[in-house]
Amino acid sequence: MSFVKKTFLSRVIDVLKDKEELKSPVVIKHGDSIDAEIVRLQTQLAGEQLDVNRKKIEEQIKLLKIGKAGEQSLLFELTNSFLPLMILHDVYIEHKGLSAQFDFILVTRQFFLIIEVKKYYGNITVNEKGEFIRNVNRGSRTVFKEGMYSPIRQVERQVEVLQSMLVDHDVITKTPIRYAVAFANEKTVIDLAKAPKEIEDKVFRSDGIVSFIKAELAKKSPVYFKDGKMHELAAYIHGQHIDKHSIEVYEEQEVSFYEEEKVPVAATLEKKLLLLSDEDLVLKLKKFRKRLADETERKAFYIFTNKTLDGLVEIKPTTLDELRKVEGIGDKKLEEFGLELVAIIKESVDG
Structure with missing residues (x-):
């Protein structure tokens, strides 16, 4: 889907005709890649004879189901937020040799918001250097501690891909693209006491997403979109989505982050x-x-x-x-x- 560059007069007419009636979220794209990948892997599993390969496939299926549960919990919070949002769930974009898999892209009246969802087992600490550390406790004791790749850096790379595409295609010029990381395990405790301010404000559990969006909407923005423009932008991003037969492959060092029995x-x-x-x-x-x-x-x-x-x-x-x-x-x-x-x-x- 290409973005049609309109004349100045056409844009003025669109603004005058546009309305501001949207009061609640609208899901523009549902997440379906995970379900498709689970089905593909289950089919592959049925025909696999080697135990070592079966174990790997079963592991991927289990992790995909855990990831899906995490994203569904965030989707629930978004769809019940009573905020004017356009929601795109599970989007894959390629642009200029770069690619990114987005858990969520939101179009609001004042900015785009990219949300990366993590459903890890254990508690998360972010130190003064901005490094993420997962801690597993049993009672009052820490029994396991391990560093992890920064999900903030991960979502920043997603921002770079989306912004590059939107700017290159003349879709936006000054619209902010904001981002956040949501941890979907309701038992996770996030320690941000020593985290840099720029990280502290962007990391929370899934049940904090609505408060985060409201706080961002209270900030100044160089743009303000009405309903028609929001839908136009969301539809454009949806049109750039590429269906992939395979989705995010979990890094080996990340696998143990997802389940208690993996400790x-x-x-x-x-x-x-x-x-x-x-x-x-x-x-x-x-x-x-x-x-x-x-x-x-x-x-x-x-x-x-x-x-x-x-x-x-x-x-x-x-x-x-x-x-x-x-x-x-x-x-x-x-x-x-x-x-x-x-x-x-x-x-x-x-x-």
Whole structure:
């Protein structure tokens, strides 16, 4: 769908004829990609014979259902907000070689709003550097702590793609695009006490979305859209959506964030002490992880998580086939640095 550039006179007439009657949300695009992907994976699962592949497919189906539940909880809050909104749920856009999967894009009278939804298990802390850390507690004790890729940076990249497309297509010139991250697990506690102000204002649980939008609407904006213009903009974005047969693939280090049973016993404070002979291997693996992270400008947990580190030390794989059995090591990591890991472990095992 292309955006038709109207003459000045036509735009004036449209403004004069436009009305301001919308009082409640309208869903312009429903989320259907997750359902389609679940069906596709279920079909694939039915024909799969290898247990290792079946396990991976079942894991993806489970995670997709969890993600869907999180987005549905936010959609419920939006549709019951009694605010004039145009809601686009589950949008995929490509522009100039860039692509982005949006959980939600909202068109309001004064701005666009992009919302990234996360349904993680555990509590979230944002430190003074803006780094996100997930904490899992049992009673009063923290039993698991791990860094995670910043969802703020993720949604900022989505803003860049949407803004580039809208500006290049002459759809907007000065309309603000705002963004937020909503955590959909109702049990999640978010600690923003030390978070930078620019992050603190944009992170909340799903039940805080309406208050956030109202606060944003109270701010000044260079634009004000009536009903017709809102619908025109929402319809344009909908027209740019591309149906994909596959959607967001969960990063291996992100998988454990979604479910309670994914919190590894080996990573708790009650885990057994490592054998003295393992300490040297742990140090070598950590050194390798840091070196690769520095070389590729990635966070260390993007190379492999502490949970995967524990698995490497416990299993001590000395072949690629054995390495494949370690949770968190998939085909991508096998290809990138599998041989190096196996060599490090084999050297340690052989003494």
